[in-house]
Amino acid sequence: MTRAATIFAEATPSGAGALAVIRISGPQARQTLGRLGASVPEPRKAALRHLKGEDGQTLDHALVLFFPGPNSYTGEDVVELHVHGGRAVRRAVLGALASMPGVTPAEPGAFTRRAFEAGRLDLTQAEAVADLVAAETEAQRRQALRQLDGGLSARSEAWREVVLGVLADMEAHLDFSDEAEVEASSPAVADPLTRLLGEITEELAAGHRGERIREGIEVAVVGPPNAGKSSLVNALARREVAIVADSPGTTRDVIEVSLDLGGFAITLCDTAGLRETTDTVEKEGVRRALDRAAAADLSVMVLSGPEIGELSADLERHAAAADLVLVNKVDLLERVPAVVAGQPAIPVSVRSGKGLDRFEEVLAQTVAARYADTVVAAPVTRLRHRDALEQAASALARALGGDMATAPELVTEDVRLAARHLGRIAGRVDVEDVLDRIFSGFCIGK
Numbered sequence: 037m038t039r040a041a042t043i044f045a046e047a048t049p050s051g052a053g054a055l056a057v058i059r060i061s062g063p064q065a066r067q068t069l070g071r072l073g074a075s076v077p078e079p080r081k082a083a084l085r086h087l088k089g090e091d092g093q094t095l096d097h098a099l100v101l102f103f104p105g106p107n108s109y110t111g112e113d114v115v116e117l118h119v120h121g122g123r124a125v126r127r128a129v130l131g132a133l134a135s136m137p138g139v140t141p142a143e144p145g146a147f148t149r150r151a152f153e154a155g156r157l158d159l160t161q162a163e164a165v166a167d168l169v170a171a172e173t174e175a176q177r178r179q180a181l182r183q184l185d186g187g188l189s190a191r192s193e194a195w196r197e198v199v200l201g202v203l204a205d206m207e208a209h210l211d212f213s214d215e216a217e218v219e220a221s222s223p224a225v226a227d228p229l230t231r232l233l234g235e236i237t238e239e240l241a242a243g244h245r246g247e248r249i250r251e252g253i254e255v256a257v258v259g260p261p262n263a264g265k266s267s268l269v270n271a272l273a274r275r276e277v278a279i280v281a282d283s284p285g286t287t288r289d290v291i292e293v294s295l296d297l298g299g300f301a302i303t304l305c306d307t308a309g310l311r312e313t314t315d316t317v318e319k320e321g322v323r324r325a326l327d328r329a330a331a332a333d334l335s336v337m338v339l340s341g342p343e344i345g346e347l348s349a350d351l352e353r354h355a356a357a358a359d360l361v362l363v364n365k366v367d368l369l370e371r372v373p374a375v376v377a378g379q380p381a382i383p384v385s386v387r388s389g390k391g392l393d394r395f396e397e398v399l400a401q402t403v404a405a406r407y408a409d410t411v412v413a414a415p416v417t418r419l420r421h422r423d424a425l426e427q428a429a430s431a432l433a434r435a436l437g438g439d440m441a442t443a444p445e446l447v448t449e450d451v452r453l454a455a456r457h458l459g460r461i462a463g464r465v466d467v468e469d470v471l472d473r474i475f476s477g478f479c480i481g482k
């Protein structure tokens with residue numbers, strides 16, 4: 037792909053630092069060095085250069101790298117300037133670049149988009165670059181790296197190969213055979229497609245795990261008023277995110293806080309205490325609490341130790357349905373029950389801190405048990421992937437339900453459609469309409 041514009045941007049964050057990296061990509065990347073009064077260094081070898089402005093005054097002493105295309109990140113000639121990180125230095129060098137004709141500031145994601153367009157990365161790998169830059173936890177980092185290594189594209193492309201193989205057979209039969217033969221060949225078509233549909237259905241049923249690793253696993257904290265839900269959330273977040281007070285019904289809205297638990301990104305949701313109430317605001321809070329508990333990936337029921345003997349039927353039911361049951365305020369108890377609502381009770385005193393470590397450990401284990409293998413399996417990580425798989429699955433289901441003897445064209449068309457949807461994942465087909473959306477989510481300089 038030929039492009040007129042040469043683009044540049046800072047690849048490092050905008051605050052002051054010891055160094056800043058300015059990246060330049062495009063046909064004029066070499067010439068920008070000449071215009072800065074610097075000679076082009078040997079490919080991929082760092083060299084010290086004095087960068088000069090138009091008036092010949094030195095702007096900075098910089099380390100300069102030159103990566104000739106096509107074996108560069110973008111596939112084009114790329115220059116990196118490692119300048120001193122001060123604001124004035126960066127502004128001066130960026131200003132000098134901006135004043136050069138044919139050289140323009142990069143849009144967000146422009147470098148990676150060029151890498152994709154040059155075939156250096158496929159679409160899931162380009163997305164993985166953004167995920168790796170955004171990764172805050174170990175699981176996010178590992179999952180993004182796996183995707184950058186091509187794990188997800190390899191899976192979706194292998195699926196597509198199966199479909200294309202079947203499609204080739206079908207088309208051959210359509211062209212050269214009479215109906216009897218086509219019919220005889222149908223089981224050979226159905227077998228691989230049935231197996232494939234099974235695999236895709238399994239991936240879709242795996243509960244958004246890759247997406248949860250990327251976006252955060254939601255854990256709802258629910259329970260009766262004054263059980264100590266907000267106290268628990270504050271203790272786990274290690275800051276005062278929610279108001280704690282003696283009066284029941286303190287928390288009304290759902291309060292979210294993000295934390296890293298054993299390498300997983302968790303969104304912890306504090307909710308209103310569950311009880312019958314006539315207060316319309318509190319009533320709304322209770323409704324939201326129940327909604328959240330139902331929508332969350334995990335729920336933790338917090339009960340107050342001293343009231344454990346008098347649970348309402350509703351609370352019993354919620355506790356039985358929760359993933360974990362925590363009995364709080366054990367500082368006020370002589371004896372802690374081992375089982376509540378048929379669930380093992382985890383004893384905690386948020387006030388004294390007793391049992392908190394243990395609870396955190398159990399929560400981390402529960403999360404890991406559900407999500408750890410996702411990190412090695414290259415799952416779908418975005419709605420875009422899930423949508424493509426859903427469309428492919430329904431096309432396959434239609435094809436398998438169709439009649440090859442009476443309507444071979446319809447069946448073939450559905451198989452073709454399935455291949456097309458699978459090809460969308462790695463960006464083999466229907467690319468144009470998603471590019472802007474994907475790359476606008478990047479930061480500038482990537």
Ligand SMILES: Nc1nc2c(ncn2[C@@H]2O[C@H](COP(=O)(O)OP(=O)(O)OP(=O)(O)O)[C@@H](O)[C@H]2O)c(=O)[nH]1
Pocket residue numbers: 260261262263264265266267268279280281282283284285286287288307308309310364365366367368384385386387388
């Ligand atoms: N003794 C004792 N008191 C606690 C403990 N944890 C919390 N409390 C107290 O219990 C009261 C209620 O705590 P909150 O954290 O506001 O409880 P909540 O479940 O969020 O309450 P609502 O938002 O009103 O539903 C406060 O006075 C806390 O100080 C504990 O472990 N032991």
Ligand SMILES: [K+]
Pocket residue numbers: 261262280281282283284285286287
């Ligand atoms: K309270």
Ligand SMILES: [Mg+2]
Pocket residue numbers: 265266267278279280286287306307308309
């Ligand atoms: Mg509260």
